[in-house]
Amino acid sequence: MRPSRPSRRYRHGLAAAVLAGAIVVLTACGSSGGGSTDAASAHGPIKIWYSNNEQEIAWGKQVVDAWNTAHPTEQVTAEQIPTGKSSEDVIGAAITAGTEPCLIYNTSPAAVPGFQKQGGLIDLSSFPDGTSYIETRTGALAKQYASTDGHYYQMPWKSNPVMIFYNKDLLTKAGVDPTKPPLATYDEFLATAKKIVDSGAAPYAIYPAPSSEFYQSWFDFYPLFAAASGGKQLVADGKSQFNTPEGLAVANFWQQIYAQKLAGNETYTGDAFADGKAAMAIVGPWAIAVYKDKVNWGVAPVPTATGMKADQIHTFSDAKNVGMYASCTNQGTAWDFLKFSTSQEQDGQLLTLTGQMPLRTDVPATYADYFAKNPDYKLFAEQAARTVEVPNTANSVEIWQTFRDAWTSAVIFGKSGVQQAMTDAATKIDQLASQK
Amino acid sequence: MTTSATRSPVPRDHPAAQAAGGAGGGQHRTPLVTRLFGRQPIGMLLAAPYAVFIAVIFAYPIGFAVYMSFTDYYFTAPGVTVPHPFVGFDNYKTVLTDPAVLASFGHVGIFLILNVPLTVALSLGLAVALNRAIHFRTFFRAAYYVPYVTASVAVVAVWLFLFSSTGLVNQILGPLAPDPSWLVNSVWAMPMIALFVTWKQLGFFILLYLAALQNVPKELYESASVDGAGAWRSFRSVTVPGVRQATALVLLLAIVTGANLFTEPYLLTGGGGPDGASTTPVLLMYQQGIQQGKPSTASAIGVVLVILVLIVALVNRRLTERSER
Numbered sequence: 001m002r003p004s005r006p007s008r009r010y011r012h013g014l015a016a017a018v019l020a021g022a023i024v025v026l027t028a029c030g031s032s033g034g035g036s037t038d039a040a041s042a043h044g045p046i047k048i049w050y051s052n053n054e055q056e057i058a059w060g061k062q063v064v065d066a067w068n069t070a071h072p073t074e075q076v077t078a079e080q081i082p083t084g085k086s087s088e089d090v091i092g093a094a095i096t097a098g099t100e101p102c103l104i105y106n107t108s109p110a111a112v113p114g115f116q117k118q119g120g121l122i123d124l125s126s127f128p129d130g131t132s133y134i135e136t137r138t139g140a141l142a143k144q145y146a147s148t149d150g151h152y153y154q155m156p157w158k159s160n161p162v163m164i165f166y167n168k169d170l171l172t173k174a175g176v177d178p179t180k181p182p183l184a185t186y187d188e189f190l191a192t193a194k195k196i197v198d199s200g201a202a203p204y205a206i207y208p209a210p211s212s213e214f215y216q217s218w219f220d221f222y223p224l225f226a227a228a229s230g231g232k233q234l235v236a237d238g239k240s241q242f243n244t245p246e247g248l249a250v251a252n253f254w255q256q257i258y259a260q261k262l263a264g265n266e267t268y269t270g271d272a273f274a275d276g277k278a279a280m281a282i283v284g285p286w287a288i289a290v291y292k293d294k295v296n297w298g299v300a301p302v303p304t305a306t307g308m309k310a311d312q313i314h315t316f317s318d319a320k321n322v323g324m325y326a327s328c329t330n331q332g333t334a335w336d337f338l339k340f341s342t343s344q345e346q347d348g349q350l351l352t353l354t355g356q357m358p359l360r361t362d363v364p365a366t367y368a369d370y371f372a373k374n375p376d377y378k379l380f381a382e383q384a385a386r387t388v389e390v391p392n393t394a395n396s397v398e399i400w401q402t403f404r405d406a407w408t409s410a411v412i413f414g415k416s417g418v419q420q421a422m423t424d425a426a427t428k429i430d431q432l433a434s435q436k
Numbered sequence: 437m438t439t440s441a442t443r444s445p446v447p448r449d450h451p452a453a454q455a456a457g458g459a460g461g462g463q464h465r466t467p468l469v470t471r472l473f474g475r476q477p478i479g480m481l482l483a484a485p486y487a488v489f490i491a492v493i494f495a496y497p498i499g500f501a502v503y504m505s506f507t508d509y510y511f512t513a514p515g516v517t518v519p520h521p522f523v524g525f526d527n528y529k530t531v532l533t534d535p536a537v538l539a540s541f542g543h544v545g546i547f548l549i550l551n552v553p554l555t556v557a558l559s560l561g562l563a564v565a566l567n568r569a570i571h572f573r574t575f576f577r578a579a580y581y582v583p584y585v586t587a588s589v590a591v592v593a594v595w596l597f598l599f600s601s602t603g604l605v606n607q608i609l610g611p612l613a614p615d616p617s618w619l620v621n622s623v624w625a626m627p628m629i630a631l632f633v634t635w636k637q638l639g640f641f642i643l644l645y646l647a648a649l650q651n652v653p654k655e656l657y658e659s660a661s662v663d664g665a666g667a668w669r670s671f672r673s674v675t676v677p678g679v680r681q682a683t684a685l686v687l688l689l690a691i692v693t694g695a696n697l698f699t700e701p702y703l704l705t706g707g708g709g710p711d712g713a714s715t716t717p718v719l720l721m722y723q724q725g726i727q728q729g730k731p732s733t734a735s736a737i738g739v740v741l742v743i744l745v746l747i748v749a750l751v752n753r754r755l756t757e758r759s760e761r
Binding site: 085086088089092095096097098114117118119120203209210211212213214265266267269326327395397398401405408409412413415 | 510511512513514515516518536593596597600601602616617619620622703704705706707708709710711712722723726727728729730
């Protein structure tokens with residue numbers, strides 16, 4: 001008789017058992033951990049991430065140094081946010097892995113509902129002075145950052161209210177008065193844009209990114225919609241708000257821009273405004289430092305159908321906030337540091353070092369000396385009081401992607417009718433916004 | 437090739453050997469270790485690191501993706517327990533009735549139809565040319581390999597420059613240039629991506645063919661020449677059959693990498709544009725799974741993609757095996 005050998009089936013079974021064991025071990029690893037119940041009041045060292053641009057690194061370093069000098073037993077370690085396709089991807093992965101730091105000074109309001117659903121954010125309203133601190137510092141604008149349960153899972157930190165930047169030299173070349181260019185109404189804007197292109201001053205009048213990423217509509221449609229609607233968000237109370245005469249007028253305005261080839265519909269790898277390929281751009285106050293040596297610039301509010309007065313115009317905030325994340329074990333220190341880093345003094349440092357607007361009440365008066373020395377920033381500071389945030393709603397990113405897909409189809413490439421595309425998008429977005 | 441019985445003794449576990457030694461030998465039990473790990477346990481030990489690697493990096497994620505595709509799943513922070521209810525085929529119904537998902541599979545189909553034959557034809561043709569004693573052979577070999585080792589992000593910028601509406605290609609073509617231009621033209625976007633990927637990966641596939649060409653015996657070319665075969669006839673009757681194994685590998689790799697297309701539509705056509713004309717399943721998986729926090733539907737797309745790629749690979753294998761016979 002043939003001596004018995006381990007049968008193939010037996011060995012396959014053994015291999016399967018080993019694999020199953022590995023899966024169980026890995027699954028167990030993936031679901032272990034969790035924060036301590038005492039974490040909310042615990043004090044000790046913490047870690048933070050901040051943005052990786054030069055100005056915010058300078059601000060981050062000085063605030064950490066100032067804190068560490070005064071708090072030797074509660075040291076803060078700061079790092080730049082790791083590189084990824086986007087900050088939101090990096091933070092989402094870190095939450096799942098439990099490797100995120102206590103505080104991230106680069107939290108996009110659009111990502112907050114998703115992070116909250118993941119269980120990745122600490123409810124700041126759970127601190128005794130949480131809600132009062134946020135609402136006292138930010139004022140009425142704070143409500144835009146509250147989640148659907150009325151609590152704050154993000155500290156409103158800074159905004160970059162977007163406006164129209166224009167290149168004075170190119171406008172002069174096009175025969176447009178650069179001291180007061182006619183850009184207040186849609187008709188004026190279109191006429192000026194046409195002059196720029198027809199004169200050959202620049203290949204395009206303006207060049208918002210025509211790509212399909214969900215966030216690109218924050219820099220073409222949304223600022224003009226915020227202005228036209230008197231400060232409405234894309235979605236409110238589970239219903240879309242853009243499929244209205246004001247929203248359609250904005251879409252039709254941009255459709256005209258693209259149809260007349262006043263804006264490019266191809267991906268541009270550089271900076272079209274800095275390169276002189278476009279005479280205008282929709283940007284926030286960060287642009288002042290970036291373009292000051294490259295472009296002889298001027299600034300105007302975003303256009304409206306009727307040419308509203310500047311002090312009535314709303315725009316998109318382009319805010320970045322601070323989130324406190326679930327794996328933080330010393331939340332007492334994190335909360336204290338969060339208040340320290342958003343104090344009047346540190347907000348002043350933020351303004352001075354980055355040119356971005358702290359999300360606090362009455363910025364122009366609070367930092368009057370700064371604006372006296374830097375009048376270029378004053379318009380942005382005044383605009384900062386009238387900003388509109390992305391809605392804090394379920395399926396936030398999917399809602400914006402749905403809108404963007406409709407926008408690129410109808411407005412940028414003219415593949416479908418604007419009204420039909422907006423109606424279809426509104427129907428889908430209503431369904432998404434009503435989900436919990 | 438024949439095996440001499442005198443040079444190859446009959447293995448001990450061969451039925452003949454068992455018949456010879458087994459008679460009257462009685463039944464003896466094999467030790468447990470041998471039954472569990474075979475007669476050479478060291479072999480299992482040596483293979484273990486790779487088996488663990490495959491289990492952790494490949495088998496576990498695939499298994500988990502299949503699990504996610506049948507549940508209502510989303511990623512949570514450690515310690516956060518949420519129910520992941522079983523939803524049957526709901527996620528599959530969602531993705532297979534989503535026009536955007538179906539279109540993305542169609543786009544990859546177009547890509548494969550263009551990219552795979554182009555890749556095989558160009559890489560084989562260029563490998564044959566580079567295998568000959570031509571001037572600057574080393575330079576050309578390196579030149580074809582450079583795009584493959586260069587980051588997509590860098591070469592995408594060059595293509596954007598070349599194929600933009602005011603780019604070099606359109607300036608040469610003049611009135612013959614398409615309007616809208618190549619990368620924002622619904623008809624041309626996917627073919628342009630196929631062309632870009634073919635060009636970028638050509639160096640790698642040329643290398644595979646160059647290696648295979650070293651194994652084609654020179655005598656076969658000499659015999660063909662003696663029989664009066666010209667260059668084309670030699671290529672068809674000697675080179676093509678001689679590199680058939682390499683062709684099977686090139687086909688498989690081109691299909692698998694093509695089905696996983698992501699970077700090019702993400703960068704070259706601005707996220708699957710224009711108007712979604714160059715979306716791919718993997719791009720939608722990224723959008724839904726990572727950006728929108730819907731890993732269940734993303735996994736369902738992934739599982740469908742894996743199944744389709746396996747079917748195409750199987751068909752490809754059957755066809756190449758048949759032609760080998």
